[in-house]
Amino acid sequence: MLTRRQMIISALGSIAGGALLKKANAAATKNEVHSHSMPLAQHQSRRPYTPVVTPNGSTLPYEMKNGVKEFHLIAEPVEREFAPGMKVKCWGYNGQTPGPTIEAVEGDRVRILVTNKLAEHTSIHWHGIFLPNGMDGVGGLTQPHIKPGETYVYEFTLRQHGTFMYHPHADEMVQLAVGMMGFFIIHPQKPENPRIDRDFAIMLHTWAIHPGTYRPDPAVMLDFNIFSFNSKVFPAVDHLVVKTNDRVRIRIANLSMDEHPIHIHGHAYRITATDGGQIPKAGQWPETTVLVPVGATRDVEFIADAPGDWAFHCHKSHHTMNAMGHDIPNTLGVNQKGLENKIRKMIPGYMAMGESGMAEHAEHVDHMPGPKNTLPMMMGKGPFGNIEMGGMFTVVKVRDYLKSYDEDPGWYDHPKGTVAYRLKRQELKKYQSFSG
């Protein structure tokens, strides 16, 4: 069995000079905060694994204490800006929803202190992780609830690797609805071969935040109006920046009230693992959409072999829309010239379906009135105009040249002759199908 030190040495390979090794050991044993701003080469050589990137989120630091990795989670109310123009009063951990990602290695002994700064009791369950029953965090069943102001200690040895989660097992209907959840990622002890170049973690969630309000409504069972990646909605979701031919893994987790088919453009995934374990190679098949059920995680992998700006989104079409797209009067096909403005004088924020669809609203996206703290249904801008999306949508940016993964490479610069173009009227007859 490799020790951590040996793994670092082997990872550093031929460049492991004394000073470098000392630095790497110090980083591994002290308060280790993963930085994603390091240059590409260094990014990949410091650890026996590629650190996970939680878009719009962070990784929980730990302290090494007598061979035990000690983490501290604080359950507390947090305010989260879902996108410019909308702030939400959530609950989460350490000032964030989802809470910071816990990252460790199979074989590690971990100690996690959980402090409750909420006004009601909570508990914390380590979803999918094999551990002693009394560490499982089900309030009332395996431990007393954690009362406000109390701190509980969890300690166990990690016996598996994969993508897992943490979330309360107390007043779940409320505590999950308002954002209490996070990733618990365990890397294999033996470095992966082939190595993963980019490793992302995205938590899916559904929220009911009535237009004009700030607090998610936990009483809603089906009729959600905000759909998020890591508690952000398009266009505020970080882009996933990768280099051409990178081996990319995206870990997707779902503690919402709905399943989500997550789709990628221009590539195909292999589903390599669930929260139940790794899927043997022979059992993997290609997909462009991975269905992530409720209470589950899915790891997908692909080689990013096609440069460009590729959409990555939930394929339920209402889940790529924000609040103002749902539950509106259907006037598709109805001439409503001027009517909407008259109604709006009586009902502020009134909006109906457009005569020819919703796109006509998107054209006026910047000045479409809505209640305060409510996002229009679609709001992003792209290099060719408005992107008529919201909610669970972001862009995988694949580039041949990158100085750093943190750098926003801007929009894709398409090689000449590779962009769809508008045909001039007089050119129509050049084509068989129009020659009539």
Ligand SMILES: [Cu+2]
């Ligand atoms: Cu969805």
